[in-house]
Amino acid sequence: MEENCFVSDIILPNMLHALTVRSPVAKGRLVSIECPELPEGYMLIGAKDIPGKNCLDDSDIPILSGAELSYIGEPVALLLGPDINILEDRIRNCKVITEESEPVFNMGGADIAAKREFSTGDIDAAFSGAVSVIENDYITGIQEHWYAEPCGAVCWPEQGKIVVRTATQWPFHVTRSVCGVLGVPPSKVLITPTITGLHMDGKLWYSSLVSCHAALGAWIAKQPVRLILTREEDFSFSPKRFGAEINCTSAINERGEVSGLDIKAVVNLGAFAVNADEILELVNLGSAGVYKIKNIRFSGSAIKTNIPPQGPFAGLGLAQGFFALERHISYIADSLGQDPAQWRKQNFNAGPIGQSGSSGKGKRTSLGNLLIDNVIDISDYRRKWAVYELLKSVRKKNAETTPEQGALHRTWMERTEGLRGIGIALGYQGNDSLNANAAMYPCGVELILNKEGILDIKTGMTSSDSDHGSVWAGLASGILEIDKKKVRVSYNADSQDSGPSTTSRNIAVLTRLIEQACKALHKRREKEPLPITVRKTARPQKSNDAEALLPKGVIDSNSFSRLGWASSVVEVEFDPISYVPRIRGVWMCVDGGKILSEDRARKNLKTSVLQALGWAYREQISYVDGAIPDDQFENFDIPGLSEIPPIIIDFINNDAEEPKGIGDLPFCCIPAAFVQAVSQAAGCHFLAIPLKARDIFSAGRL
Numbered sequence: 001m002e003e004n005c006f007v008s009d010i011i012l013p014n015m016l017h018a019l020t021v022r023s024p025v026a027k028g029r030l031v032s033i034e035c036p037e038l039p040e041g042y043m044l045i046g047a048k049d050i051p052g053k054n055c056l057d058d059s060d061i062p063i064l065s066g067a068e069l070s071y072i073g074e075p076v077a078l079l080l081g082p083d084i085n086i087l088e089d090r091i092r093n094c095k096v097i098t099e100e101s102e103p104v105f106n107m108g109g110a111d112i113a114a115k116r117e118f119s120t121g122d123i124d125a126a127f128s129g130a131v132s133v134i135e136n137d138y139i140t141g142i143q144e145h146w147y148a149e150p151c152g153a154v155c156w157p158e159q160g161k162i163v164v165r166t167a168t169q170w171p172f173h174v175t176r177s178v179c180g181v182l183g184v185p186p187s188k189v190l191i192t193p194t195i196t197g198l199h200m201d202g203k204l205w206y207s208s209l210v211s212c213h214a215a216l217g218a219w220i221a222k223q224p225v226r227l228i229l230t231r232e233e234d235f236s237f238s239p240k241r242f243g244a245e246i247n248c249t250s251a252i253n254e255r256g257e258v259s260g261l262d263i264k265a266v267v268n269l270g271a272f273a274v275n276a277d278e279i280l281e282l283v284n285l286g287s288a289g290v291y292k293i294k295n296i297r298f299s300g301s302a303i304k305t306n307i308p309p310q311g312p313f314a315g316l317g318l319a320q321g322f323f324a325l326e327r328h329i330s331y332i333a334d335s336l337g338q339d340p341a342q343w344r345k346q347n348f349n350a351g352p353i354g355q356s357g358s359s360g361k362g363k364r365t366s367l368g369n370l371l372i373d374n375v376i377d378i379s380d381y382r383r384k385w386a387v388y389e390l391l392k393s394v395r396k397k398n399a400e401t402t403p404e405q406g407a408l409h410r411t412w413m414e415r416t417e418g419l420r421g422i423g424i425a426l427g428y429q430g431n432d433s434l435n436a437n438a439a440m441y442p443c444g445v446e447l448i449l450n451k452e453g454i455l456d457i458k459t460g461m462t463s464s465d466s467d468h469g470s471v472w473a474g475l476a477s478g479i480l481e482i483d484k485k486k487v488r489v490s491y492n493a494d495s496q497d498s499g500p501s502t503t504s505r506n507i508a509v510l511t512r513l514i515e516q517a518c519k520a521l522h523k524r525r526e527k528e529p530l531p532i533t534v535r536k537t538a539r540p541q542k543s544n545d546a547e548a549l550l551p552k553g554v555i556d557s558n559s560f561s562r563l564g565w566a567s568s569v570v571e572v573e574f575d576p577i578s579y580v581p582r583i584r585g586v587w588m589c590v591d592g593g594k595i596l597s598e599d600r601a602r603k604n605l606k607t608s609v610l611q612a613l614g615w616a617y618r619e620q621i622s623y624v625d626g627a628i629p630d631d632q633f634e635n636f637d638i639p640g641l642s643e644i645p646p647i648i649i650d651f652i653n654n655d656a657e658e659p660k661g662i663g664d665l666p667f668c669c670i671p672a673a674f675v676q677a678v679s680q681a682a683g684c685h686f687l688a689i690p691l692k693a694r695d696i697f698s699a700g701r702l
Helices: 084-092 123-128 171-182 206-221 231-237 276-288 318-335 340-347 361-379 381-401 407-414 436-440 466-480 505-525 544-549 598-618 630-634 665-682 693-700
Strands: 016-022 028-034 043-046 075-081 095-100 111-120 132-140 152-158 161-166 189-193 225-228 243-252 258-268 295-304 419-429 443-449 455-459 487-491 532-538 564-574 581-591 647-652
Touching (some): 016 206, 043 206, 075 084, 075 206, 111 276, 132 318, 152 206, 161 171, 161 206, 171 206, 231 630, 243 276, 258 318, 276 295, 318 340, 318 419, 318 665, 340 361, 340 381, 340 419, 361 564, 361 647, 381 665, 443 505, 455 466, 466 505, 505 532, 564 665, 581 598, 598 647, 665 693
Parallel strands (some): 016 225, 161 189, 258 295, 581 647
Antiparallel strands (some): 028 095, 419 564, 443 455, 443 532, 564 581
């Protein structure tokens, strides 16, 4: 069977299909399941049929709920059979009897799953001596992943083992979870990952849940089982980017600097609050920003509610934190009558951040200047900002001198051209997890050069598509002087758990190991006969970059290393009739260290830019009473090819020795730049995403 395929490509003889019976209530107790009579060869599997543990590995998420119900759509049973049409008919008539309780969907009455507090400097003194205080609430909504295919798994028994095929970013987590639910040792479970596609970190743990369902069915039925969610199921019940509310209150001194920053964050992680501690750490880091602020206080809470479990997603919690802080900085600059780009240059942190190994404040400051100056130059930001500011002031003056209410709105409507604005933002990302357990997951590679001159590169991490494999094949081909076609890249199930494939670990960490292994193999080839095997392993290291962003003890910077940086500019125009923003251009200046393939790096960044813009204004989805309404699925909007704006990517520091993470950078800076651009065009500060056309329309009537 082809290894590099999608789950939906896998069809096996005597295969059973599986459908999921789900909870109809957001909170309550499961009483019973009333299922119509099933034909021979069909079966209903519930929590009582689980031979092992009824939870995912390292989590309290149940495989099948047997009693307490925590969200609408929670799996309570599996319906198996050979004909999916019969299954669909039966499941429509399957009744889940419950005793419903009062659910909680927001902060009021929610359980606190995790808290994070820290303080540095004298925040009270900063506010008591402030010339002015600026406070705003910044809100980020949820986001859908929209995979190439919905989540699914195909499992079957083979020689006393259970074989699992699924698209996952963490195959070892799938293995441990399946072993737990079946009550078998790891030697009895064999996982071969399929193509994940552009997952946006949406397949960190949810694939394990679906795999456990399919594996449980295959174990009990002793036949192959195929469980693939429908698009509607995946849209409604799989993890979304979590929503956040972040209050930023700043003390401004007589020099226009932020002398104190008080941050209060609440993130809604839904049922079971997965990864709560780590998410709060990252929200903490992002909302503290990259500017010279000596006095900071952070208070964050992760709440557990009765919406489906939410996920970290691309940008993890950094993206939400950076949106709040970068919007806040632009708001402050506007309030002071300053260019937001110039304010950032003057206040960029000159401390030891940016580039590991460099020394002296000059080098640190130059990174911020280089990022900002480059993106200003390639976007013509300075001229555009000045022109759009002038037009904004003219509109404001006209509105103030016109007594009729709604005059500004009529002025907009009478215009034949759209209103324009431009925004700028900064951000960074690491190459790994802040989780203290990250040290348990060393990255490793194994290279085998056989007698036929074929090189096998085996890793314990999965890749989203063929891009990483192609880059690694090219790297190995150049070092070993062999044909690129003779290089094969595959997942190694026998390796040590390398942790999840996220935050650019593949390209930033494994690439370095593969390069080292190739060089070692090259030396040995001159002295030893083939085949030759070389193994390289690297454990997460303490990050000077991350430790320097906040005072000692504020974060656990283990493995959050080699920060990638970006500055971005977004220019917008919106029609004064429809009030729908149109992106005129996106520019990014990226410090990604050593870029092995600029073409592939640009392609991946442009894709992430579109996804970040989708989060900022295109993807208008939200939970209503614990569920996403059907019309939001039907009207879900992602940009078509004709709507893709010009996107210019400029790389700096390409002569660095090692690559850094860059894939999440657009999520950390594009949304804030976009909202600032719309705010300038509309002459009104917007503080939330996704930004809605009716919000812009309402602002125009003020």
